[in-house]
Amino acid sequence: MNRAVTTERITPNSGFAKAILGESGVDVNLCYQCGKCAAGCPVAYVMDYPPAQLIHAARLGLEDLVLSSKTIWLCAACETCTTRCPQDVDIAKVMDAAKILGVARGYRPALGEVRAFHKAALANVRRFGRMWEAGMIVSLKLRTRRFTKDLDLGKRMLRKGKLRLFPTLRGARRAARVFSRVEKAEEEREST
Ligand code: SF4
Numbered sequence: 001m002n003r004a005v006t007t008e009r010i011t012p013n014s015g016f017a018k019a020i021l022g023e024s025g026v027d028v029n030l031c032y033q034c035g036k037c038a039a040g041c042p043v044a045y046v047m048d049y050p051p052a053q054l055i056h057a058a059r060l061g062l063e064d065l066v067l068s069s070k071t072i073w074l075c076a077a078c079e080t081c082t083t084r085c086p087q088d089v090d091i092a093k094v095m096d097a098a099k100i101l102g103v104a105r106g107y108r109p110a111l112g113e114v115r116a117f118h119k120a121a122l123a124n125v126r127r128f129g130r131m132w133e134a135g136m137i138v139s140l141k142l143r144t145r146r147f148t149k150d151l152d153l154g155k156r157m158l159r160k161g162k163l164r165l166f167p168t169l170r171g172a173r174r175a176a177r178v179f180s181r182v183e184k185a186e187e188e189r190e191s192t
């Protein structure tokens with residue numbers, strides 16, 4: 001459902017498109033608003049701003065609107081939009097950049113449970129080398145404190161053998177190396 005935009009509560013930030021460019025390498029000013037990204041997005045129907053609107057808002061410097069939107073947290077990173085864009089605007093990357101900027105700039109995620117999911121999933125892969133679903137679910141429940149949500153689904157998955165009760169550590173060392181390389185690169189980038 002789209003929200004009406006009022007000038008009273010939005011202060012344009014003229015450097016915002018540049019910040020997105022710095023974080024993602026994507027120039028949102030290439031967008032000419034054809035709407036192909038929004039037309040192909042499988043989750044646009046639940047977003048507060050469809051992808052084309054969000055890109056336009058980024059161009060206009062509407063930082064508050066973009067960084068506090070549900071859209072950036074609902075994006076499933078399927079890259080349909082990116083593939084469809086005639087201007088090669090990597091919209092999926094912009095969504096990720098907006099999440100990173102939002103967290104760095106102190107915005108409370110519009111959908112806290114999605115961020116909790118990201119954190120639980122990354123911590124899981126870092127520790128076990130690949131996703132250990134049962135452990136990830138426990139970690140997510142502890143973070144969100146929604147202990148009974150999706151209980152039936154969990155039981156069904158267990159019955160069908162889709163949830164491994166114990167992790168394998170295959171790939172754990174390699175994953176740890178990847179994570180520490182990324183952390184190092186981030187530290188270097190922040191210090192420059
Ligand atoms: S598909 Fe590309 S050019 Fe068209 S609205 Fe989306 S971002 Fe803009």
Ligand code: SF4
Pocket residue numbers: 037040041042043044051074075076077078079080081082091092095
């Ligand atoms: S990457 Fe995100 S914004 Fe783009 S089509 Fe997929 S869900 Fe929609």
